[in-house]
Amino acid sequence: MLTFTGHDWFRQCDGLSRRTFLQVGGLALGGLGLPDILRAEAASGTRNPHKAVIMIYLTGGPPHQDTVDLKPDAPSEIRGEFRPISTNVPGVQVCEHLPRIAQQMDRITTIRTLVGSNGGHSSFQCVTGRRTNNQPAGGWPGFESIVSRLQGPANPAVPPGFNLFMKMAHGPYNHPGPGFLGTAHQAFQPEGDARANMTLNKNVSLGRLGQRRGLLSGFDRFRREADGQRDAGTLDPFAEQALNVLTSSRLADALDLGKESPEVRRNYGKDDAKVLSYGHLGYQAIMSKFLMARRLVQAGARCVSVTFADFDWHGGNFSNGRKVWPLFDQGFTALVDDLYRLGLQDDVTVVAWGEFGRTPKINKNAGRDHWSRNAFALLAGGGMPTGQVIGTTNRFAEEPVTRPVHFQEVFATLYRNLGLDVSQVTVSDLNGRPHYLVDDGVGPLPELL
Numbered sequence: 205m206l207t208f209t210g211h212d213w214f215r216q217c218d219g220l221s222r223r224t225f226l227q228v229g230g231l232a233l234g235g236l237g238l239p240d241i242l243r244a245e246a247a248s249g250t251r252n253p254h255k256a257v258i259m260i261y262l263t264g265g266p267p268h269q270d271t272v273d274l275k276p277d278a279p280s281e282i283r284g285e286f287r288p289i290s291t292n293v294p295g296v297q298v299c300e301h302l303p304r305i306a307q308q309m310d311r312i313t314t315i316r317t318l319v320g321s322n323g324g325h326s327s328f329q330c331v332t333g334r335r336t337n338n339q340p341a342g343g344w345p346g347f348e349s350i351v352s353r354l355q356g357p358a359n360p361a362v363p364p365g366f367n368l369f370m371k372m373a374h375g376p377y378n379h380p381g382p383g384f385l386g387t388a389h390q391a392f393q394p395e396g397d398a399r400a401n402m403t404l405n406k407n408v409s410l411g412r413l414g415q416r417r418g419l420l421s422g423f424d425r426f427r428r429e430a431d432g433q434r435d436a437g438t439l440d441p442f443a444e445q446a447l448n449v450l451t452s453s454r455l456a457d458a459l460d461l462g463k464e465s466p467e468v469r470r471n472y473g474k475d476d477a478k479v480l481s482y483g484h485l486g487y488q489a490i491m492s493k494f495l496m497a498r499r500l501v502q503a504g505a506r507c508v509s510v511t512f513a514d515f516d517w518h519g520g521n522f523s524n525g526r527k528v529w530p531l532f533d534q535g536f537t538a539l540v541d542d543l544y545r546l547g548l549q550d551d552v553t554v555v556a557w558g559e560f561g562r563t564p565k566i567n568k569n570a571g572r573d574h575w576s577r578n579a580f581a582l583l584a585g586g587g588m589p590t591g592q593v594i595g596t597t598n599r600f601a602e603e604p605v606t607r608p609v610h611f612q613e614v615f616a617t618l619y620r621n622l623g624l625d626v627s628q629v630t631v632s633d634l635n636g637r638p639h640y641l642v643d644d645g646v647g648p649l650p651e652l653l
Contacts, residue, residue, distance in 0.1 A: 253551045254358035255622045256501035257586075259347070259509045260494075260536070260556035261330045261369070263377050263487060264516030267562035267572050268580040269601045270525055271299050272593075273316045282564050282600050285522040293591050301529040304537035305582075310591040311540055311549075313652065315581040317595025317604035320611045321560040323576035325516065326376035327369070329559055331509060332383070333615035333642060340633040342384030347615065348391040348507040349382035350641060351622060353631055359504030361452035366500050366508040367391035368493050372486035379509065384633040391509065394459055458503035461492055469495065471541065473534040479527050480514060487514030489528060494535040498542050501552050506622065515558060519569035532556075540584045553586030553621045555614065564600040577603045581614060586621040588652040609649065615641070617648040 269275060274288040274297065288297035291309035298306050298314075305312065322328075322335045329335065334344040345353075348365025357364045367390075369379045382390040457463060473491040477483050489512060497508040512535070513528050536556060543549045561579035562572030578597060584590060595607040616626045619641050626647065630638035 253548075254504065254506065255586075256358075256505060256552045257347070257351075257507050257618050257622060258497045258501065258539070258552060258554045259330065259507070259618075260554070261327050261509060261511045262513070262515055262532075262556060262558040263327070263372065263511050264325065264514045265558045265560040265562060265574060265579070266515040267517070267521065267525075268316065268578060268597075269562065269564060269572070270521065271302065271529070272314050272580050272582070273597055273601050274299060275599060275601055278564075278600055281566050284566060286525065293593075296593055299525075299529065301526060302533045304533045308537050308540055311544065311584055313583045313588060313590050314593045315583070315595060315609050315614070316593060316597060317606070317608045318557065318561075318579040318581050318611065318614070319577070319604060319608040321576040321579060323560060323574065324376065325374060325574075326380075326559060327378065327511075328376065328380045329611055330557060331380055333612050340384055340635070340637065340639065342386075342634045343380070345383035345385040345389070345631070346380055346391060346509070347618065348509060349385045349389040350631055351506050351624075352389040352391075353385050354624060354629060355506060355622070357504065358506055359454065361454040362458070362500070362504035363392040363455075364506040365389070365391035366497075366505050367393045368497060368508060368510045369393075370486045370488060370490065370511050372511070372514075374485075377486075377511070385631065391507070394455075454503055458499045458505075459496065461495060461499070464495065464499070468542070471534075471538040473531060473538070476531060479531060480524065482514070489513045489531045489535075491531065491535045494539045495542075498539055498548075498552075502546070502548070512556075515562075517562075517571050518567065518573055519571040521562070521566065521571045523570070536582070543585050549585050550587035551585075553588070553618055554584045555581060555618065556583075557581035557614075564602050581609075583614075583617075583652070586617075586652075588617075588621070592651065594649070594651055610646065612642040612646045613649050616646050617652050620648040620653075 269282070270284055270286050274286065275283050276288055277283070286299045286301065289300045289303065289306055290297055291306040293309040296309055296314070298309070320329075322337075324336060326336065328344075331346045332344040333347065346365070346367075348367065352364040355364065367379045372378055379391065379393075382388075461469065469492075472495045475491050476489040479489040480487050493510045493512070497510050500508050512532060515528070517524050536554075539554060543552055543554070558579065561575045561577070563575045565572075567573055578601065594609060596605050597603060598605050619626050619629075624641065626641045630640055632638050
């Protein structure tokens with residue numbers, strides 16, 4: 205047990221709130237920590253790659269007809285205002301407002317026929333792969349929580365799952381959480397108090413510095429005791445994760461985008477909180493989250509989920525698209541570029557998608573309404589064969605003609621890329637009942653094996 209004495213604002217570790225514990229942890233950052241892991245890596249010069257997934261949730265349901273499945277020969281009330289452009293993959297076209305994606309199409313797989321949407325304005329299906337009906341007690345867990353439960357951290361100083369969702373006014377858009385796996389496997393959200401408390405206060409006197417050095421010695425003793433509990437299987441999961449995170453600067457460094465070169469940061473573009481008139485409700489184009497996701501998987505995260513903007517355009521589909529799609533185009537391709545630049549294209553899988561598609565027919569407000577019969581997804585990395593388009597739709601992009609791809613097939617592919625066999629692996633709910641990661645009989649996309 206680590207006990208702090210001489211200050212009435214400290215209590216024993218089992219009495220500390222999460223906020224207080226993070227404040228204590230802030231003392232261990234900024235070069236004053238116990239970076240044994242980083243030191244060992246630096247000494248050995250070795251890289252320990254792990255598999256990871258970055259999921260980009262395009263909030264609100266993006267229109268497939270105006271992005272990756274344009275129908276230029278359809279009537280004007282269906283084809284819309286955007287024209288198709290050629291990509292670097294012969295015969296494949298995308299929207300004119302996605303020129304960077306067009307030049308990287310050989311590194312991307314497009315699914316034009318994503319089916320199985322439950323039709324709800326919610327992140328649930330994109331995060332869990334499941335429908336909201338007939339849930340087990342506690343609810344279906346997010347994929348980050350499943351991976352946390354099955355694989356644990358790739359690096360003890362970095363939580364396995366991260367939630368980079370923006371706080372959005374429409375409640376179901378927000379992250380659904382860990383479900384029946386509980387808060388021990390909840391995706392870590394490094395925002396608000398948690399982020400602020402991971403910064404070392406620069407105004408530190410020599411006396412306080414000495415106190416902090418003594419505190420770190422206490423951490424050393426506590427860690428030795430905790431290692432014994434860990435070996436015995438009696439260390440609380442919250443204490444173990446907090447201890448590992450707070451005694452290394454690895455996570456704080458990953459979250460510090462100032463450590464990237466100005467050139468790399470420019471590649472990702474500038475954050476735009478006002479790209480949409482209702483951005484104050486949380487629907488913003490925060491470009492830096494693409495970069496943060498990449499830095500987190502480099503640091504050891506296995507799963508990172510990100511939200512981007514909003515696509516629920518019942519009106520102004522094309523005026524909004526002219527503003528939002530170029531930003532997504534820049535952020536997504538900067539991320540893919542970085543995977544290849546850093547040699548991570550076989551280790552990190554990226555998927556971008558929304559909860560459903562949009563109606564083929566444009567409404568009287570120049571918008572498209574909800575359409576659950578067809579949607580799209582973009583995938584990159586993961587060592588998958590890319591430069592291909594999966595599925596075709598009918599002449600108005602209403603529904604698949606060939607190769608409908610279910611949400612669960614994509615999840616089976618993501619799990620496979622993480623090293624999990626969906627035909628064998630299970631997680632147990634609150635009643636002890638085991639559940640496969642996807643429905644029985646669903647497997648990874650054969651086109652991406």
